[in-house]
Amino acid sequence: MKSGESCDEIRLLMQADVDGELQAAESARVAAHLGTCPACAELQTRLIALSGALRRDVPRHRAPGHLREAVRKRVGASEVGRPRSLRRWSTGALAAGALAAGVAFLSLLPIRDAGPGINPDFIVASHIRALQPQHLLDVVSTDQHTVKPWFAGRLPFAPPVQDLAAKGFPLVGARLDHVPGNAAAALVYKRREHIIDLFVWPAEPDESTAGATGTREGYNYIHWWANGMIFWAVSDLNARELAEFASLWR
Amino acid sequence: MPDPARLRVENVVLTHLDAAYSLARWLVRAPHFAEDVVQEAVLRGLSYFASFRGEDGRAWLMRIVRNTAYTMLAARRQGGQAAEQGQGLDGDMVRNLPDTGEGPDAALSRLEDAARLEQALAALPIELRECIVLKELEELSYKEIAQVTGVPIGTVMSRLWRARRALLVQEGAAGEER
Numbered sequence: 001m002k003s004g005e006s007c008d009e010i011r012l013l014m015q016a017d018v019d020g021e022l023q024a025a026e027s028a029r030v031a032a033h034l035g036t037c038p039a040c041a042e043l044q045t046r047l048i049a050l051s052g053a054l055r056r057d058v059p060r061h062r063a064p065g066h067l068r069e070a071v072r073k074r075v076g077a078s079e080v081g082r083p084r085s086l087r088r089w090s091t092g093a094l095a096a097g098a099l100a101a102g103v104a105f106l107s108l109l110p111i112r113d114a115g116p117g118i119n120p121d122f123i124v125a126s127h128i129r130a131l132q133p134q135h136l137l138d139v140v141s142t143d144q145h146t147v148k149p150w151f152a153g154r155l156p157f158a159p160p161v162q163d164l165a166a167k168g169f170p171l172v173g174a175r176l177d178h179v180p181g182n183a184a185a186a187l188v189y190k191r192r193e194h195i196i197d198l199f200v201w202p203a204e205p206d207e208s209t210a211g212a213t214g215t216r217e218g219y220n221y222i223h224w225w226a227n228g229m230i231f232w233a234v235s236d237l238n239a240r241e242l243a244e245f246a247s248l249w250r
Numbered sequence: 251m252p253d254p255a256r257l258r259v260e261n262v263v264l265t266h267l268d269a270a271y272s273l274a275r276w277l278v279r280a281p282h283f284a285e286d287v288v289q290e291a292v293l294r295g296l297s298y299f300a301s302f303r304g305e306d307g308r309a310w311l312m313r314i315v316r317n318t319a320y321t322m323l324a325a326r327r328q329g330g331q332a333a334e335q336g337q338g339l340d341g342d343m344v345r346n347l348p349d350t351g352e353g354p355d356a357a358l359s360r361l362e363d364a365a366r367l368e369q370a371l372a373a374l375p376i377e378l379r380e381c382i383v384l385k386e387l388e389e390l391s392y393k394e395i396a397q398v399t400g401v402p403i404g405t406v407m408s409r410l411w412r413a414r415r416a417l418l419v420q421e422g423a424a425g426e427e428r
Binding site: 011012015016019046050051053054055057058059060063064067068070072074075128131132194215216217218236237238239 | 260261262263264265266267268270271272275276281284285288289292293296306307308309363364367368371382385386387388389390391392394407408410411414417418421
């Protein structure tokens with residue numbers, strides 16, 4: 001017999017658990033129910049299998065080249081003039097007002113600092129910049145024994161390099177990057193179609209930011225410190241798998 | 251001097267273009283129509299840049315894409331044209347299928363399963379389809395899906411549940427046929 005909770009009550013929670021949306025306590029509630037209810041346990045197995053099949057077998061379409069080109073042109077063209085629709089309204093005051101609002105908003109942005117001079121916004125911006133064509137990799141290699149020596153002579157420190165291909169996070173290469181005040185190594189990993197950047201540079205530990213995680217612009221990040229180095233992992237991969245990546249690395 | 255908010259929007263648009271196109275493609279289910287939706291959404295995004303408050307750029311863009319797709323689907327329906335097409339297995343899909351290195355029989359069976367799953371997904375009502383696509387293909391959180399679709403998180407959860415139940419039922423039926 002089931003203890004306490006009915007199957008109907010538990011279903012949305014169980015789904016949220018599969019989707020990585022639950023805190024530990026709620027997750028434990030789900031686990032307790034599944035332990036006593038074979039029907040729900042079987043349903044959970046099927047939900048997980050369905051999720052895997054969707055991610056593996058259903059295409060995430062990529063924008064065709066000509067569409068990307070058209071959008072790039074449109075975006076580039078509008079850097080010079082105002083966008084078409086604003087021009088059509090011919091109310092300069094509207095555009096000026098919008099501009100003023102934008103500037104006012106920027107000046108109100110809180111400074112979200114997560115370390116001496118480094119914050120998640122900066123790391124995520126570096127990651128986004130690297131995703132632009134031809135910016136991602138300076139050295140293409142899936143071999144940690146190629147990547148590690150490649151940094152020698154290019155950086156004033158030797159970043160640790162490890163391949164996690166066996167754990168589902170293959171190393172694809174590396175590049176040199178910069179963070180304020182430091183040159184950094186950026187190790188590049190993949191999980192399915194998702195790129196993970198791991199920024200590494202030497203720094204003193206700062207307890208206030210150790211273990212920081214969060215989201216900016218739809219990108220998840222995790223920050224830790226080990227053996228005299230700062231680590232920032234950034235990706236559009238979901239937070240749960242990125243945490244798995246970080247714990248494998250640590 | 252370009253407006254910083256503008257530059258951020260342009261950056262967001264180029265960075266998340268694949269996600270925008272994939273969502274449009276899954277909503278309208280036709281490649282060329284999806285391109286029109288993305289082009290229109292980009293225009294809207296550039297016009298509304300002042301409404302971009304520096305929140306999650308991907309969710310902001312996808313919300314515009316989603317709303318644009320709904321508007322254009324409605325306009326098509328009013329115009330009396332076939333609103334949606336291309337439910338079947340298309341060439342892209344076959345090319346995108348992973349080569350798993352299985353034997354021919356197993357590979358064929360996988361291909362059939364994958365095609366069936368894609369068809370079942372394409373056949374879901376649009377409000378269920380968008381939730382499952384945003385969750386499983388774009389890997390958005392419940393909160394982000396709620397932002398994109400403009401409904402409360404509770405509704406996102408029940409729609410996801412209905413979508414998955416429908417896919418599981420369909421899958422079960424296919425299993426019994428064999």
